Amino acid sequence: MTRRRNVLPRVLLVPAGIAVALFSLPIVALIARAPWAELGSILTTGDTRRAVGLSLITSLVTTGIALVLGVPLALMLARTRLPGRRIILAVCTLSMVLPPVVAGVALLSVLGRRAPIGRLLDDWFGVSIPFTGAAVVIAQLFVAMPFLVITLESALGAADRGPEETARALGARPWRVLATVTLPSVRSALVAGTVLTWARAIGEFGATITFAGNLPGVTRTLPTETYLTLQNDPDRALMLAVIQVAVCLGVLVALRRRWTPAITGGRP
Amino acid sequence: MTLAISVRRDLGTHHLEVDLEVADGERLVVIGPNGAGKTSLLRGVAGLDPIGSGRVAFGDEVWDDTTTGAHRPVEARRLGIVPQRDALLAHLTVLDNVAYGPRSRGLSRHAARRLAHDELERFGIAHLAAARPRSLSGGEAQRVAIARALIGEPSVLLLDEPTSALDLSAKAGVRALLATATTALARPALIVTHDAVDALTLGDRIAVLEEGRITQIGSGRELAAAPRTAYVAELLGINLIRGSLRGSVLTSGIFELTVGAHEVPSGEAIATVRPRSISLHRSRPEGSPRNVWRSRINSIDRTADRVRVRLVDPVEIVVELTSAGLDAIGVGEGDEVWASVKASEVVVTGG
Numbered sequence: 360m361t362r363r364r365n366v367l368p369r370v371l372l373v374p375a376g377i378a379v380a381l382f383s384l385p386i387v388a389l390i391a392r393a394p395w396a397e398l399g400s401i402l403t404t405g406d407t408r409r410a411v412g413l414s415l416i417t418s419l420v421t422t423g424i425a426l427v428l429g430v431p432l433a434l435m436l437a438r439t440r441l442p443g444r445r446i447i448l449a450v451c452t453l454s455m456v457l458p459p460v461v462a463g464v465a466l467l468s469v470l471g472r473r474a475p476i477g478r479l480l481d482d483w484f485g486v487s488i489p490f491t492g493a494a495v496v497i498a499q500l501f502v503a504m505p506f507l508v509i510t511l512e513s514a515l516g517a518a519d520r521g522p523e524e525t526a527r528a529l530g531a532r533p534w535r536v537l538a539t540v541t542l543p544s545v546r547s548a549l550v551a552g553t554v555l556t557w558a559r560a561i562g563e564f565g566a567t568i569t570f571a572g573n574l575p576g577v578t579r580t581l582p583t584e585t586y587l588t589l590q591n592d593p594d595r596a597l598m599l600a601v602i603q604v605a606v607c608l609g610v611l612v613a614l615r616r617r618w619t620p621a622i623t624g625g626r627p
Numbered sequence: 628m629t630l631a632i633s634v635r636r637d638l639g640t641h642h643l644e645v646d647l648e649v650a651d652g653e654r655l656v657v658i659g660p661n662g663a664g665k666t667s668l669l670r671g672v673a674g675l676d677p678i679g680s681g682r683v684a685f686g687d688e689v690w691d692d693t694t695t696g697a698h699r700p701v702e703a704r705r706l707g708i709v710p711q712r713d714a715l716l717a718h719l720t721v722l723d724n725v726a727y728g729p730r731s732r733g734l735s736r737h738a739a740r741r742l743a744h745d746e747l748e749r750f751g752i753a754h755l756a757a758a759r760p761r762s763l764s765g766g767e768a769q770r771v772a773i774a775r776a777l778i779g780e781p782s783v784l785l786l787d788e789p790t791s792a793l794d795l796s797a798k799a800g801v802r803a804l805l806a807t808a809t810t811a812l813a814r815p816a817l818i819v820t821h822d823a824v825d826a827l828t829l830g831d832r833i834a835v836l837e838e839g840r841i842t843q844i845g846s847g848r849e850l851a852a853a854p855r856t857a858y859v860a861e862l863l864g865i866n867l868i869r870g871s872l873r874g875s876v877l878t879s880g881i882f883e884l885t886v887g888a889h890e891v892p893s894g895e896a897i898a899t900v901r902p903r904s905i906s907l908h909r910s911r912p913e914g915s916p917r918n919v920w921r922s923r924i925n926s927i928d929r930t931a932d933r934v935r936v937r938l939v940d941p942v943e944i945v946v947e948l949t950s951a952g953l954d955a956i957g958v959g960e961g962d963e964v965w966a967s968v969k970a971s972e973v974v975v976t977g978g
Contacts, residue, residue, distance in 0.1 A: 521712070522717070529727050529731055530702050530732045
């Protein structure tokens with residue numbers, strides 16, 4: 360085998376190396392400085408368990424709701440000639456680029472106790488959304504669901520329509536076409552979008568603390584807990600951060616073989 | 628029952644304007660150049676594309692009627708369909724591909740698979756049942772697609788370019804399979820192709836579709852004997868010269884051709900000349916031929932031991948001769964050459 364000559368200018372190694380350092384050093388430092396001796400005691404405190412439990416439950420509920428709402432939305436955007444579909448897509452994915460705090464303020468301005476819909480909910484049903492577990496889920500949905508929608512929409516847009524037509528011609532009704540052809544054909548995008556949504560949801564901080572507050576056991580999720588702990592117990596904050604790194608790495612590794620190509624754009 | 632098609636649809640570059648009937652057990656081939664509207668026609672009949680205005684009916688079952696607004700959805704037409712490319716559902720096994728139609732129409736998974744297995748056996752491809760489409764050869768995949776189209780007594784068969792993706796050796800096998808299978812089914816079969824051999828071997832009748840319209844319809848022999856457009860003539864290997872006929876002379880621009888005995892009245896006419904009946908010479912030939920003209924070789928196409936030489940100026944004409952024959956004359960592309968043909972080899976038909 361002949362060695363292929365490298366076509367890239369070597370000087371590019373410098374900025375690329377700096378980029379790698381930027382990503383890797385904080386993680387390495389985090390792991391190195393974490394007080395591993397206290398891992399057991401930190402994990403077993405009530406505060407930690409409550410925060411971890413709340414984060415897991417809310418992020419999973421968010422992911423479930425995102426699938427129920429986001430898959431139909433992506434299908435509508437990719438498979439119909441909805442008027443203004445590009446505008447709808449832009450609106451539905453705006454929160455991906457919005458500062459999370461702004462997302463929280465926006466949510467308060469519609470669902471807050473004195474806001475139009477929030478007041479109606481309060482008057483008619485006695486329901487108040489802000490500063491509840493529901494608010495945590497709504498905040499996560501608002502910022503995380505676009506990852507599912509946009510991933511799935513682009514996969515559906517790129518997918519060949521031929522198989523769907525063949526299925527119809529063979530006698531399959533719309534629901535059967537959807538279940539047996541359309542969704543299987545975008546399976547990896549569906550999984551990738553779901554994982555991205557879950558990861559964004561479990562890491563949500565800005566919108567959550569703005570819209571849902573930080574009531575222990577109710578709305579104080581793991582990122583919030585980490586941020587607050589940093590003020591008075593930096594060692595514990597480091598350990599909480601390491602736990603979150605471990606969870607995220609665990610998910611990436613578990614999905615590595617089958618699904619990361621869809622997340623990383625086709626390269627294993 | 629008869630499949631009756633009447634379609635008027637604007638395709639942008641031209642109008643699709645087709646009226647056709649396909650009888651039970653009849654194979655009607657629609658042949659035409661790319662972009663003529665063949666696939667649009669087939670998709671319209673299937674219900675995958677709008678038909679513009681018109682009517683599609685199978686017996687007394689109306690599938691589309693734009694005057695009444697009647698429309699039967701694709702999935703309710705019980706079609707046996709072989710799409711043009713990637714016909715098989717890639718994520719299903721061969722067995723589940725063939726079972727897909729019966730399962731969609733309400734059979735249990737078990738019953739559908741048993742039926743599919745019987746069908747695969749009937750086609751002699753039961754050993755492929757567990758295979759994925761990706762691992763099949765082109766010919767195998769097309770056999771599976773045909774088995775899938777024929778399972779469960781379809782109302783009509785719609786085949787879009789059934790052999791175009793196959794290599795030469797697989798084409799013949801798939802054609803033979805299609806011929807026997809459609810005969811056994813005894814339902815209308817509409818086959819769309821641009822392959823003349825498909826048309827001649829499969830078509831009970833051949834309809835020629837050019838720029839959205841049927842320019843000629845008939846058996847292969849009828850079309851070969853009296854092609855009415857250059858496309859048909861070229862397709863079936865025949866030179867066709869349109870011109871005005873007066874007595875025994877056909878005039879096409881500055882080109883004059885003495886034709887054989889005929890009973891065609893003067894006026895617009897078509898002369899056909901078989902490529903093999905024309906001779907080429909390096910210099911002006913002596914002797915009897917009535918038609919001698921000087922021309923230029925535009926291209927030379929060698930296949931096996933035969934050569935097709937395309938002449939241009941003053942008319943476009945294809946000459947077929949042996950490789951040795953061409954070598955003996957010693958001319959090549961771009962060279963001047965003399966051509967001759969006996970008047971008796973020039974056959975005129977009415978324009």
